[in-house]
Amino acid sequence: MISDAQILIVDDEESIRLTFERFLTRAGYSRVVAVSSLQAALEAFKHGDFDLVISDIVLGRDRGTELLRKMREGGMDCPVVMITGYPNLESASEAVRLGAFDYIPKPVKKEALLHFTRQALQHRALQQEKDRLQEENEQFRRYLEAIFRSVQDAIITVDSQLQIVQLNDTAKELIRQEGGEVALHRGRQSHPGTIIKACLEDARLVLNSRKEVREHRFEYSKDDGSTAVLSLNAAPLEDTAGEFHGVVLVARDITLTQPSREPNQRIHFHGFIGNSTAMQEVYRLIENVGKTDATVLITGESGTGKELTAEAVHRESTRRDRQLIKVDCASIAEDLLESELFGHVKGSFTGAHKHRSGLIMQADGGTLFLDEIGDISPRMQLRLLRFLQEKTFYPVGQDSPMKVDVRIITATNADLKQKVTDGAFREDLYYRLRVVELSLPPLRARREEIPLLVTHFLQRHQQMPGRHITGISDQAAEALAHYTWPGNVRELEHVIERACVLCNGETIALKHLPEEICNWDHGPEDPPPASSPLETLAAGIKKAQQAESSAAIFEALQRAKGNKAEAARILGINRTTLYRRMQRLAMNRQPPPNRAGNHNRQGS
Numbered sequence: 382m383i384s385d386a387q388i389l390i391v392d393d394e395e396s397i398r399l400t401f402e403r404f405l406t407r408a409g410y411s412r413v414v415a416v417s418s419l420q421a422a423l424e425a426f427k428h429g430d431f432d433l434v435i436s437d438i439v440l441g442r443d444r445g446t447e448l449l450r451k452m453r454e455g456g457m458d459c460p461v462v463m464i465t466g467y468p469n470l471e472s473a474s475e476a477v478r479l480g481a482f483d484y485i486p487k488p489v490k491k492e493a494l495l496h497f498t499r500q501a502l503q504h505r506a507l508q509q510e511k512d513r514l515q516e517e518n519e520q521f522r523r524y525l526e527a528i529f530r531s532v533q534d535a536i537i538t539v540d541s542q543l544q545i546v547q548l549n550d551t552a553k554e555l556i557r558q559e560g561g562e563v564a565l566h567r568g569r570q571s572h573p574g575t576i577i578k579a580c581l582e583d584a585r586l587v588l589n590s591r592k593e594v595r596e597h598r599f600e601y602s603k604d605d606g607s608t609a610v611l612s613l614n615a616a617p618l619e620d621t622a623g624e625f626h627g628v629v630l631v632a633r634d635i636t637l638t639q640p641s642r643e644p645n646q647r648i649h650f651h652g653f654i655g656n657s658t659a660m661q662e663v664y665r666l667i668e669n670v671g672k673t674d675a676t677v678l679i680t681g682e683s684g685t686g687k688e689l690t691a692e693a694v695h696r697e698s699t700r701r702d703r704q705l706i707k708v709d710c711a712s713i714a715e716d717l718l719e720s721e722l723f724g725h726v727k728g729s730f731t732g733a734h735k736h737r738s739g740l741i742m743q744a745d746g747g748t749l750f751l752d753e754i755g756d757i758s759p760r761m762q763l764r765l766l767r768f769l770q771e772k773t774f775y776p777v778g779q780d781s782p783m784k785v786d787v788r789i790i791t792a793t794n795a796d797l798k799q800k801v802t803d804g805a806f807r808e809d810l811y812y813r814l815r816v817v818e819l820s821l822p823p824l825r826a827r828r829e830e831i832p833l834l835v836t837h838f839l840q841r842h843q844q845m846p847g848r849h850i851t852g853i854s855d856q857a858a859e860a861l862a863h864y865t866w867p868g869n870v871r872e873l874e875h876v877i878e879r880a881c882v883l884c885n886g887e888t889i890a891l892k893h894l895p896e897e898i899c900n901w902d903h904g905p906e907d908p909p910p911a912s913s914p915l916e917t918l919a920a921g922i923k924k925a926q927q928a929e930s931s932a933a934i935f936e937a938l939q940r941a942k943g944n945k946a947e948a949a950r951i952l953g954i955n956r957t958t959l960y961r962r963m964q965r966l967a968m969n970r971q972p973p974p975n976r977a978g979n980h981n982r983q984g985s
Contacts, residue, residue: 386505387412387430388432389422390414391418395417397437401435405494414431418440419440422448432459434461436462436463437463449461458508462483466486466488482497483497533551533665535632536629536632538618538630539627541627545577579601579613583615587615588628594616598613599613612633613630614630614631650667650693653689655827655830657829659827667693670694674788677790677816677819680818680821681821682794682823682869684824684872685822686870687794688707691792692705695750700788704747704748705748708722710756710757715761718757720739723739723741724736724738726776726777741785744787750790752792753794753795755800755806756793766809797814831873832858838874839852843881850888850889857889857891860901945959
């Protein structure tokens with residue numbers, strides 16, 4: 382508030398200092414400091430910042446303009462009002478040149494003093510708000526640029542005059558591979574190749590129709606003589622007000638997606654299990670988003686691993702050494718959620734017997750994960766929006782704000798966009814939360830990973846007391862592959878755990894699976910698993926099991942630095958079982974070189 386502003390009065394006449402101080406104090410300005418000299422003013426700046434300086438231009442042997450000069454040299458940018466009993470053009474010009482807010486001749490009346498004080502402080506407040514907004518915009522621009530640079534697809538933007546405005550690194554590399562060259566000076570391109578020509582053709586279509594051009598596929602020749610195929614999409618570039626600014630084009634080299642598994646594809650990533658193209662994209666996006674502080678919205682069906690994704694983003698961030706606080710918004714009663722998040726002071730409501738620090742404060746410096754964000758009430762939506770905008774909050778029953786440095790990650794399995802349309806969720810909060818959206822694919826969209834997941838969960842649960850399960854029958858494997866998995870990876874793990882409980886032999890069979898899986902009748906809308914190089918799904922599970930076993934043993938041996946007893950303890954098996962598995966897998970005694978990304982806390 383302006384009335385809370387700290388004001389410094391500098392005048393060598395005590396009567397003027399006292400008069401100005403009395404005028405300002407009675408007008409509601411409670412933080413007024415008065416000094417008599419240039420040196421005293423400079424000393425006062427060492428002990429605190431001021432929002433306004435009112436200084437006489439004559440300070441004994443010194444001049445107020447010298448104070449103004451030293452303030453500007455020291456980076457102090459608060460407004461300064463100069464006062465003099467001998468106004469002249471030279472002194473006024475010098476004061477203005479040094480950045481004085483205004484220049485007032487003596488005698489100064491009370492109304493004039495208060496008028497210039499209000500004007501100067503309002504100017505100060507507007508300038509600070511402008512600086513804050515500029516910093517927020519610059520930070521947001523840096524986040525977007527980081528994401529723009531890291532996206533694997535080629536992105537090109539052109540303006541309404543068909544001049545190239547921006548390309549990301551992938552686009553530049555594609556054009557370089559073609560032997561083309563792009564110069565962005567004044568938006569003009571030179572020596573356009575096939576890619577640039579195709580982009581400009583599609584951009585022209587979008588400019589004329591204001592409609593998207595999707596899946597335009599064309600061939601181009603690389604500088605090494607090989608031929609590649611690009612899939613190009615073009616869309617209008619509009620702001621939130623619907624104003625048209627140009628066209629954005631996204632190109633993907635679809636010739637690179639043919640191999641079912643490339644050597645550098647990862648199976649394990651921060652507890653995830655999966656090597657499909659969809660999961661590789663999830664891994665890359667988590668890595669890219671983790672490097673920024675952008676707010677993340679994780680979407681996906683129940684059981685796809687939203688909590689695991691939040692943990693992975695946190696581990697990939699610079700906040701990894703600080704706390705990750707998790708809140709299930711749906712499990713906390715509405716009247717308690719506000720207190721849980723923001724905290725409360727003693728006596729703020731019935732039952733508040735002591736002060737309690739909220740979860741937001743506990744997450745200071747780290748990450749706050751809000752699960753099931755779509756279920757919070759309109760009141761909590763408003764409070765969360767204000768917190769995201771201001772980075773400050775008020776504990777229940779407290780009047781003074783608290784400031785924290787917290788990254789927000791949210792998750793939901795609801796259709797938030799539809800909730801916004803229905804009026805059940807604030808649109809401004811939705812876009813605040815959805816700076817970056819991480820959409821997790823359902824299990825039915827990556828069926829080729831079912832053998833790998835089944836193997837992983839079998840290894841986790843097969844060592845139950847009195848059980849020695851070594852595999853799964855063809856019929857049971859096929860039933861698992863055809864089922865639609867509405868509960869996704871979590872449901873698959875529960876099914877495998879149940880089968881291990883019911884199985885008294887070495888092989889899981891159909892009878893150990895739930896009835897709805899055994900009797901599932903897939904139709905045209907529920908096709909069999911995606912094509913695989915393996916002859917049967919059962920063979921796929923056996924191979925995946927062998928690969929998973931080898932990887933787990935290698936990782937345990939690496940962690941144990943070759944100590945077999947310690948490795949067996951890490952795996953949760955006895956030493957003879959470890960030796961038997963190593964012999965069956967024909968493994969060497971020494972572990973292989975370390976492989977990055979081999980973490981598997983859970984497979985969801």
